[in-house]
Amino acid sequence: MIEMRRFLVRIVQTILISALILGAVPRPAGADPSLPIVKDNGLVTIEVYPLKHKLVVLLDHLPYRTFSVAVGNPDTPTPVGEYLVIYKGKNWGPSFGSRWIGLNVPWGTYGIHGTNRPYSIGQHASHGCIRMRNRDVEELYEMVPVGTKVTIHGHVLGEANREPRVVAEGDVGAEVQLIQNRLQSAGYFHGECNGKFRFSTTAAIKKFQKENGLVPDGIATLEVYEKLGLIE
Incomplete structure (x- = not known):
């Protein structure tokens, strides 16, 4: 109880001294606005373990609360x-439950949110977001200020017992960003490594494929992963 009181006091202090209001963030019509609060450095952090379907809140680097969650399926990790x-916002619609906590993932809109499908908790069931029971996300919402660090554990290319996703133009994700970085290092890609598979990435892969004896179709197949040295 004493620890919780200290936690709340520090959150209140953070709110009172904060003057930073983030720029406009797209949100559904009718959604409540973001809370203009900033993290007290090192106070609260979040760690997510997709394989265990667990989200852990750390208070001053020590585990404070653990929640069961649903995470992305293999096609939309x-x-x-x-x-x-x-x-941070409320009322994003039934599919997002009662609360939304948005993350700065560069290739899309991802976040931690509630759900109208509580039976999906504990499964690989989402399109990439982290789902929580509404009562749990409401508790998390009050603990976590804007600016909080969120670490999602795992390997960029997926689980060890699964082959990496074959990706092509229109796809997004961490593996796309990894491919872009490797192509850029090799001098094939000159765009922004943002995890978005667009025309410039397709062109770079086609050039790489042609120079490495592969069919130049612009698709990042397992052969492309191998030639780039990303898998063996």
Whole structure:
């Protein structure tokens, strides 16, 4: 109880001294606005473990609360990496439950939210977002300020017992960003490594395929992953 009181006091202090209001973030009509609060550095962090379907809140680097969650399915995986909470809102619609906590994933709109399908918790069932029971996300919403660091654990190319996704123009994801980085290092890609598979990425892969004896179709197949040295 004492620890919780200290936690709440520090959150209130953060709110009172904050003057930073983030730029406009797209949200559904009727959604409540973001909370203009900024993280007290090191106070609260979140770690997500997709394989275990667990979300852990850390208070000053120590586990404080653990929640069961649903994560992305193999075709639309939850993005692995380190991100920040950039937006908090309510009433995004039934599919998002009662709360939305948005993350700064560069290739799309991803977040931690509630759900109208509580039976999906504990499964790989989402399109990449992290689903929580509404009562759990409401509790998390009050604990987590904008600016909170969120670490999603795992391998960029997916689970060890699964082959990486074959990706092509129109796809997005961490593996796309990894491919872009490798192509850029090799001098084939000159665009922004943002995880968005667009025409410039297709052109770079076609050139790479042609120079490495592969069919130049612009699709990142397993052979492309191998030639880029991303898998063996």
